[in-house]
Amino acid sequence: MQAIIDQYKATIRAAAEQKTPLQIRGGGTKDFYGNSVVTPSNTILDATAYCGIIDYEPTELVITARAGTRLADLEAALDQKGQMLAFEPPYFGAAATLGGCIAAGLSGPRRAAAGSVRDFVLGVRLLNGRGDDLSFGGQVMKNVAGYDVSRLMVGAMGTLGMLLEVSLKVLPKPMTGITLHMQMDEAAAIEKMNQWAGKPLPISATCYRNGGLFLRLSGAESAVRAAQLKLGGEELIEGEVFWKSVREQTHEFFQSADSLWRLSINPTTPPLSLPGEQLIEWNGGLRWLLSNENLGAVTIRKTAKDAGGHATLFRSNKPGISVFHPLDPNMMKIHCVLKEKFDPSRILNPGRLYPEI
Amino acid sequence: MSPQELVNNLRSFLPPEAVLYETEDLRPYECDGLSAYRQLPMVVVLPRTEEQIVKILKLCYATQTPVVARGAGTGLSGGALPHAQGVLLSLAKLNQIIAIDPLARMARVQPGVRNLAISEAVAAYSLYYAPDPSSQIACSIGGNVAENSGGVHCLKYGLTVHNILKLRVLTIEGECLEIGGESLDSAGYDLLALMTGSEGMLGIVTEVTVKLIPVPEKAQLVMAAFDDVHKAGNAVANVIGAGIIPAGMEMMDKITIHAVEEFLHAGYDLDAAAILLCESDGSAEEVADEINRIYAIMQQSGATKISTSQNEAERLRFWAGRKAAFPAAGRVSPDYYCMDGTIPRKHLAHVLDGIEKLSQEYGLRCMNVFHAGDGNLHPLILYDANQPGELERTEEFGGKILEMCIHAGGTITGEHGVGMEKINQMCTQFKTGELEMFHAVKAAFDPAGLLNPGKAVPTLHRCAELGAMHVHRGEEKFAELPRF
Numbered sequence: 067m068q069a070i071i072d073q074y075k076a077t078i079r080a081a082a083e084q085k086t087p088l089q090i091r092g093g094g095t096k097d098f099y100g101n102s103v104v105t106p107s108n109t110i111l112d113a114t115a116y117c118g119i120i121d122y123e124p125t126e127l128v129i130t131a132r133a134g135t136r137l138a139d140l141e142a143a144l145d146q147k148g149q150m151l152a153f154e155p156p157y158f159g160a161a162a163t164l165g166g167c168i169a170a171g172l173s174g175p176r177r178a179a180a181g182s183v184r185d186f187v188l189g190v191r192l193l194n195g196r197g198d199d200l201s202f203g204g205q206v207m208k209n210v211a212g213y214d215v216s217r218l219m220v221g222a223m224g225t226l227g228m229l230l231e232v233s234l235k236v237l238p239k240p241m242t243g244i245t246l247h248m249q250m251d252e253a254a255a256i257e258k259m260n261q262w263a264g265k266p267l268p269i270s271a272t273c274y275r276n277g278g279l280f281l282r283l284s285g286a287e288s289a290v291r292a293a294q295l296k297l298g299g300e301e302l303i304e305g306e307v308f309w310k311s312v313r314e315q316t317h318e319f320f321q322s323a324d325s326l327w328r329l330s331i332n333p334t335t336p337p338l339s340l341p342g343e344q345l346i347e348w349n350g351g352l353r354w355l356l357s358n359e360n361l362g363a364v365t366i367r368k369t370a371k372d373a374g375g376h377a378t379l380f381r382s383n384k385p386g387i388s389v390f391h392p393l394d395p396n397m398m399k400i401h402c403v404l405k406e407k408f409d410p411s412r413i414l415n416p417g418r419l420y421p422e423i
Numbered sequence: 424m425s426p427q428e429l430v431n432n433l434r435s436f437l438p439p440e441a442v443l444y445e446t447e448d449l450r451p452y453e454c455d456g457l458s459a460y461r462q463l464p465m466v467v468v469l470p471r472t473e474e475q476i477v478k479i480l481k482l483c484y485a486t487q488t489p490v491v492a493r494g495a496g497t498g499l500s501g502g503a504l505p506h507a508q509g510v511l512l513s514l515a516k517l518n519q520i521i522a523i524d525p526l527a528r529m530a531r532v533q534p535g536v537r538n539l540a541i542s543e544a545v546a547a548y549s550l551y552y553a554p555d556p557s558s559q560i561a562c563s564i565g566g567n568v569a570e571n572s573g574g575v576h577c578l579k580y581g582l583t584v585h586n587i588l589k590l591r592v593l594t595i596e597g598e599c600l601e602i603g604g605e606s607l608d609s610a611g612y613d614l615l616a617l618m619t620g621s622e623g624m625l626g627i628v629t630e631v632t633v634k635l636i637p638v639p640e641k642a643q644l645v646m647a648a649f650d651d652v653h654k655a656g657n658a659v660a661n662v663i664g665a666g667i668i669p670a671g672m673e674m675m676d677k678i679t680i681h682a683v684e685e686f687l688h689a690g691y692d693l694d695a696a697a698i699l700l701c702e703s704d705g706s707a708e709e710v711a712d713e714i715n716r717i718y719a720i721m722q723q724s725g726a727t728k729i730s731t732s733q734n735e736a737e738r739l740r741f742w743a744g745r746k747a748a749f750p751a752a753g754r755v756s757p758d759y760y761c762m763d764g765t766i767p768r769k770h771l772a773h774v775l776d777g778i779e780k781l782s783q784e785y786g787l788r789c790m791n792v793f794h795a796g797d798g799n800l801h802p803l804i805l806y807d808a809n810q811p812g813e814l815e816r817t818e819e820f821g822g823k824i825l826e827m828c829i830h831a832g833g834t835i836t837g838e839h840g841v842g843m844e845k846i847n848q849m850c851t852q853f854k855t856g857e858l859e860m861f862h863a864v865k866a867a868f869d870p871a872g873l874l875n876p877g878k879a880v881p882t883l884h885r886c887a888e889l890g891a892m893h894v895h896r897g898e899e900k901f902a903e904l905p906r907f
Contacts, residue, residue, distance in 0.1 A: 123769065125660035125661075171613075205767060208794075209836070210840050213880075214617055218614075263637075266639050266706060287712075289706045292707075330604075330607060331606050332606060352607070375604050375606030390611070407860070
């Protein structure tokens with residue numbers, strides 16, 4: 067295994083010397099996500115070889131695995147012990163790897179209830195842009211020694227380092243899960259979801275689409291049934307199939323040729339007056355928007371910003387629009403300096419997140 | 424700039440009572456919760472507004488004056504220890520809750536607001552702010568962000584980093600960064616995580632938006648006594664292995680049990696080698712289920728005595744002993760020194776054995792309280808500062824405990840921070856490459872190194888010197904010289 071790391075190091079060091087950018091790539095399932103990496107020679111650094119689970123002890127609630135490990139293998143190992151990745155990361159393909167999951171930083175339906183990818187990251191081992199082999203954080207739940215570089219890697223799209231190993235907190239799978247379905251208009255659904263989120267109810271996911279509100283309840287059988295009585299609605303058979311279609315974007319809403327925007331905003335924001343079909347998750351905190359060509363990115367981004375959040379052009383059918391929400395100058399300045407510190411030759415996925423980094 | 428010029432400059436835009444420089448006025452600021460380290464600052468400033476802080480920072484930046492931020496001063500690692508040639512920036516007067524949005528479950532507060540004051544202010548909505556460090560009655564939210572504070576409920580509800588949404592931060596140059604948002608994520612790098620736990624080294628937090636969560640319908644506690652620490656450790660693993668995430672899971676060793684029982688009469692079993700407190704919270708149905716399962720697991724794990732709280736008063740009484748562990752230590756000993764290592768739980772018994780051996784070796788008693796769910800161990804070394812050499816022996820003993828935590832695959836600090844106190848152990852926990860990256864991160868925000876200089880991350884030079892000292896242990900030359 068050390069031989070693989072040595073090879074990664076050599077590749078990075080050679081690239082740094084010649085200032086030739088590298089595109090770090092795991093399973094390639096999220097190639098669509100982010101801006102194109104500026105690689106004239108299209109040099110791909112394949113990150114799949116360094117794979118496998120290093121340490122997993124269910125009673126410690128911690129798993130450590132190499133970044134090339136397939137998410138499916140990781141989740142299968144957890145499943146065997148009745149545990150899970152509580153942030154329900156989307157795969158977008160069977161080849162999805164742990165490293166890609168961390169770098170993309172995407173969380174699924176359970177996010178509003180359980181936390182996001184970064185909330186579960188405990189430690190990482192990485193190669194920076196100079197090929198230095200570095201470890202941050204650790205395998206324990208609480209650790210405040212040194213700056214939290216591990217969580218800084220989440221959502222950095224590989225621009226600060228090539229992930230080698232990741233330690234994650236895991237949680238037991240809930241004993242029971244049911245899905246409720248009820249009819250409601252959008253404004254009422256947004257209000258209800260937020261009201262319920264402020265009550266001690268075992269709601270583990272919410273989704274609103276086209277007049278229908280879906281709630282998933284998870285936990286002890288007794289708690290789930292008691293909540294069902296309070297909430298009403300009809301029980302959806304095969305609820306997990308529905309949530310998987312939302313998580314993996316195989317739901318029919320996502321089968322559109324239009325561009326897909328992801329607006330992450332204050333959950334109580336009333337229905338957005340933007341033209342285009344929408345699907346809502348996270349108690350109203352996540353609004354997926356299908357937009358036709360005529361609607362400007364500027365309008366969408368202003369709407370998201372006014373609602374306390376940001377907008378990402380998640381899947382695009384036309385090039386030329388920056389994928390991630392623009393940063394204000396002070397924030398961009400910090401981003402540029404951090405990039406310079408971790409990757410002085412600007413060779414790790416340059417441009418994938420922002421053109422400047 | 425001379426101290427007098429600096430004071431005059433500060434007084435040109437701050438009211439007289441907000442600039443302290445007479446020795447007797449500076450004295451209350453000479454240390455934080457770690458009173459073994461004391462240093463008077465050159466000047467203390469007590470601004471009330473963000474605009475005033477901007478001016479203070481711009482002045483300090485222009486004159487290259489060090490700035491040490493301070494919240495309530497309850498920190499236990501010397502993170503707010505003043506700098507002799509610097510400004511101590513107290514954020515205590517920024518103590519307003521700016522806005523509460525019960526529907527969105529968030530509150531926007533100034534950094535000097537006390538942790539518990541947030542939960543009190545939102546109690547009417549049946550919401551609360553989850554992280555509950557033991558000092559929550561006094562500690563401020565700004566300090567919690569700086570230290571990434573936890574508490575007894577963090578296995579289930581997370582640390583500060585999991586419970587904040589947005590920060591307003593001023594850089595040393597006085598520029599404002601808006602980090603995070605009212606959304607569950609934000610664009611770009613996760614600076615919210617980087618800022619949390621950064622010990623005042625990267626910027627000055629002027630506003631915090633915290634996440635609020637619903638108060639659980641019910642909470643109930645199982646108290647189990649064990650005649651053997653190993654059995655208690657196994658019981659913790661068995662609870663987690665059964666798929667239960669307790670709201671709180673605390674362990675106390677024999678010496679702690681005796682110290683607090685004498686003090687409080689909480690009803691603890693004095694024959695026990697260890698006591699576990701295991702709390703369940705949630706809906707009434709959920710709690711009833713979980714408490715039954717926890718009870719059965721404690722039985723199977725060999726508990727000698729098990730009690731379940733029958734009402735809220737009893738639950739609070741069971742907790743009272745654990746929460747009084749620190750004052751109890753203060754009662755049985757003139758001084759105590761609190762450590763904060765975290766270990767993978769499976770090594771608990773081994774580490775406790777090691778601490779016991781060290782305790783005999785150094786001739787100092789040590790009480791152990793343990794956030795058992797998340798592996799965070801708080802050994803309290805009992806000593807008497809008036810006995811010559813005892814503080815030094817205590818510090819050495821503490822250092823050994825931390826090194827043992829590192830060797831067990833853990834960390835030197837779970838929630839108290841590195842500050843001034845654990846700066847040497849950072850050299851053991853991290854290699855040169857990592858320390859270099861920490862300095863690089865620091866330099867990205869504060870290239871001149873003016874914010875809280877000398878804390879949190881040791882210089883490579885210091886580590887090199889220490890390394891050499893370890894080789895020649897016992898024959899250190901020039902022991903009287905300060906080492907930076």
